[in-house]
Amino acid sequence: MATIIDVAAAAGVSTATVSRVLSQPGRVAEATRARVMEVVEALDYRPNVAARTLRTLRAAKILLTVPDISNPFFASVIRGAEEAARDAGYAVVLGDTRHDPEVEDQYAEMLSRREVDGLVFLGHRLPASLEALVAREGASAPIVNGCEYSPEIGVPSVHIDNAAGSADAIEHLVELGHREIGIITGPPISPISRDRLAGVLRAADRHGLKDRLHLREGDYGADSAHRAARALIAEGVTALFCFSDEMALGAISAVGAAGLSCPGDVSVIGFDDLPLARFFHPALTTIAQPKGMIGRRAVELLVGILRGTEPAERQVTLAHELIRRASTGPAPNPQ
Amino acid sequence: MATIIDVAAAAGVSTATVSRVLSQPGRVAEATRARVMEVVEALDYRPNVAARTLRTLRAAKILLTVPDISNPFFASVIRGAEEAARDAGYAVVLGDTRHDPEVEDQYAEMLSRREVDGLVFLGHRLPASLEALVAREGASAPIVNGCEYSPEIGVPSVHIDNAAGSADAIEHLVELGHREIGIITGPPISPISRDRLAGVLRAADRHGLKDRLHLREGDYGADSAHRAARALIAEGVTALFCFSDEMALGAISAVGAAGLSCPGDVSVIGFDDLPLARFFHPALTTIAQPKGMIGRRAVELLVGILRGTEPAERQVTLAHELIRRASTGPAPNPQ
DNA sequence: GAATACGATGTAAAGGATTACATTGGTGGG
DNA sequence: CCCACCAATGTAATCCTTTACATCGTATTC
Secondary structure, three states, X not given: OOOHHHHHHHHOOOHHHHHHHHHOHHHOOHHHHHHHHXXXXXXXXXXXXXXXXXXXXXXXEEXXXXXXXXXXXXXXXXXXXXXXXXXXXXXXXXXXXXXXHHHHHHHHXXXXXXXXXXXXXXXXXXXXXXXXXXXXXXHHOOEEEXXXXXXXXXXXXXXXXXXXXXXXXXXXXXXXXXXXXEEEEOOOOOHHHHHHHHHHHHHHHHOOOHHHOEEEEOOOOHHHHXXXXXXXXHOOOOEEEEOOHHHHHHHHHHHHHOOOOOOOOOEEEEEEOOHHHHHOOOOOEEEEOOHHHHHHHHHHHHHHHHHOOOOOOOEEEEOOEEEOOOOOOOOOOOO | OOOHHHHXXXXXOOHHHHHHHHHOHHHOOHHXXXXXXXXXXXXXXXXXXXXXXXHHOOOOEEEEEXXXXXXXXXXXXXHHHHHHHHHOOOEEEEEEOOXXXXXHXXXXXXXXXXXXXXXXXXXXXXXXXXXXXXXXXXXXXXEEEEOOOOHHHOOOEEEEOHHHHHHHHHXXXXXXXXXXXXXXXXXXXXXXXXHHHHHHHHHHHHOOOHXXXXXXXXXXXXXXXXXXXXXXXXXXXXXXXXXXXXHHHXXXXXXXXXXXXXXXXXXXXXXXXXXXXXXXXXXXXXEEOOHHHHHHHHHHXXXXXXXXXXXXXXXEEEOOEEEOOOOOOOOOOOO
């Protein structure tokens, strides 16, 4: 592997000049630049990143951790984040933490060891090893939270108004005449789940339905929702609001397994608007999140911090949208 | 940020000793080790990765590129790869190339610049900039192909027998009495698609159905399959074999949209066995791939190359399996 | 008790790039 | 014709760690 010294020797210049040709071409005479570039091509020279990082203390990389890479919801967020990072001259290192705090900590180490310049994390948990960093550096800590929002963590974040989103879902069901509504939540430890539940309760309360809600806890996966839905159907609900599209799929599957039809007997509404949601059978009514934009804005916030340009806002709330498809319909007439 | 020099000074030893305490604790006296570790804790010292990489020429990282991160199929492969990498002391850098050769090349640069020690790529295209590397280093080039297999690329790979898998799918449909079978393939540029098509033709030929096949090209996405299925249904097929589960979902959606039922009027069989496939409505019959194992073996192959222990086999073929669920059934009786 | 060996630790040289500062040569102004 | 200045380039320190080799002291062996 050719080094900058080889290039300098072959081009008859110093390493400083080679370095300048590569990073600030304007400061080098045209003829020299051309000669150096020729040698660079000929030797197929690539700067050694470790050496550069060591010298500049800048890795030009952002770490993006997701709690579950198999959840298609995150795919779009990741795409948006990568685009924004590329625009700003950063590469994205993607980490799948599988909701495992230990793995989260391992990835967090990359920041501590300066392997990456900053971190965007999509879960709800700031790795323990970074709490000290946030406490020490405050607003200039290069950490941004995406999708979720926990004020106590003390880092900027990008998210939708989850309470308002789920309130919209309930309003939609109530409008269709549903009164016995089942809710399949996420684990209460996640703020996103708490916020959505708060929105549900608020909306239900507005219609005097708060005490008629049928609550069941899921884990955002189809399996858990399938089981929860079976129980709720037995309780006689006519509609199910699931805190994720994946759970909605599990719920629809349970409706079918119970010999009922969706939306004829039981309406189902999800949350997220996965790319596949419109191909579900029936096509899924859901609350859409601006997934790509969440990723993009999160990275932009982070890059702002890295560049030292304090952003005006540290909490970005983006718009959600109710997408009406075929999985919700009028409540069946009581017999 | 504390450096190894600070630690050495505070512990009253040389940097060499500190380094040894961290990387080969056995070579240091117990008392010294304890004292150094105390200082390490107190100063919250973390070795600078760039400096280490620069010195050792080893990044302890593997690059894993996937053509489309939003395809849930890859999630399980990624998981398996990460596990194997962790076991071998490597971290995984994940890249989403979106089928874009330019992005593929950008990621490939990471290998050229020694940012990572090796590459596992899941697409079918070896980035152009790496062809020279393979040509030069041959079997010791730290590159492995996963899921797909193109002999002309000249790198080790891990995959199933795609032709046999799709032959099984056809056999299954023929057994159920189907004669008018629609096939929704992938783009012919992908070897995986070509192999699967070859298997289809072989099996169909065995039953004298080769000329009755209805072929349509898809792009592995639900959307393309939805359109293709619509056309095939109009042609009167009683069964659809889709080269991916995602396309099968699109096909099922098209069956419903045509006012027909699956599997009553049209059976649908997919390929991959996504985690969600059993929650589709109807639950999807499909050819399962050992996704996690593909990722794991690919990384193991790569680590073998990196360690210089030439592996016995450079092509690993894993077993697939036909999963019978509810989306396929007997062919309807002709009127 | 001397010689040997070995365990523990230190010294210092890489590893490859960036960049502050120094140097050189040429241009334009007076 | 000289000086000041600037553009172009070079010199060399620096980033932080690892590790080959050197050193030292103690235990082992004969």
